Amino acid sequence: MRLDKYLKVSRIIKRRTVANEACDSGRVTVNGKTAKASVDVKPGDIIEIAFGSNTTRVEVLAVKEVVRKDDAQSMFRVL
DSSP, X not given: OBHHHHHHXXXXXXXXXXXXXXXXXXXXXXXXXXXXXXXXXXXXOEEEEEETTEEEEEEEOOOOSSOOGGGGGGGEEEO
């Protein structure tokens, strides 16, 4: 699954366009490398997102195309 779509489906970022812009500006890394929105995400990957002075690190646990709001938290683990 594409990185921008994963960030939206897992509800780490609310909108896909915002996720796409974050990737394009170099604020998102996957496994320590700056990632574009088109990078494929798989279970076990570490995603790091810089929001201003805050940095969020999550580990991908599952990749699902469609997920309910209640189950979105099960797709990742905050590190």
